[in-house]
Amino acid sequence: MSERGPDTCHCGLPAPYDECCGRYHRGDAKAPTAERLMRSRYSAFCVGDEAYLLRTWHPSTRPPHVDFDEALRWERLEVLRTAGGSYLDTDGTVHFRAHYVLRNRPRHLEENSRFILQDGAWLYVGPVGSLPGIG
Template sequence: MAGMTQDGPDATSCHCGLPAPYDDCCGRYHRGDAKAPTAERLMRSRYSAFRVGDEAYLLRTWHPSTRPPHIDFDETLRWERLEVLGTTGGGYLDTEGTVHFRAHYVVRNRPGHMEENSRFVLQEGAWLYVGPLTLLPRIGS
C-alpha cells in the first residue's frame, strides 16, 4: 500500500470507530471480501483507507467523474479519530446519500480536523464517493 501506515486501533475497535477489529470491519472492504452496504459504511472504510494508506481502495471507491489519477498522502499528517455527525439517505434501499463527518488529525504536532458533508451514489451495486457538498477545513481543536 502506498502512503503512511499508522498505528492500528486496539483489538476491539476499527480505525473508523466502530466496535469491531479492523480485519472484520473495514479490512474486509479494503481486501475486496465484501462491499460497504451503506454510504456511511463506505465513508468509514474510506477514512480507514486514508489512515492505513490504501490508495487502491480509495481510487476504487471514488466515482469516475471526480476521481483523481492518484492520492497524494501527506507523510506529516496522522489521522486520529472520526466522528459521523449525520447522514441522509445512503441506506439499503437508497441510490444516493450524504454523510456529514469530522476527521481529526495531527500534522507537525498540531491538532486539527476537517469537516465534510460528502455525497455518495450507488452504482452497479457498489457505493461510490462523489465528493464534498461542503468542505470546512479547520486548524486547531
C-alpha cells in the same frame, strides 16, 4: 493520541480492523451503506490504501492518484449526520469530522460528502454544500 483501542477499527466501530473495514479494503465485501463506505474510506486513509480509495471514488471526480502526507496522522472519526445512503437508497450524504495531527498540531477536516450507488457499489462523489474545511 488516538482513541482507537485494539478491538476497534480505525473507523471507530467496535470491531477489529480485519473484520470491519479490512474486509472492504481486501475486496471480500462491499460497503452496504454510504456511511459504511465513508468509514471504510477514512480507514483507507489511515492505512494508506490508495487502491481502495481510487476504486471507491466516482469516475467523474476521481483524481489520478492520492497523495498521502507522511507528516499527517489520522486520530479519530466522528459521523455527525447521515441522510439517505441506506440499503434502499441510491444516493446519500454523510457529514463527518475527521481529526488528525499535522506537525504536532491537532486539526480536523469537516465535510458533508455525497455518495451514489452505481452497479451495486457505493461510490464517493465529493463534498456538497459549504462547510468549514480544515480547522
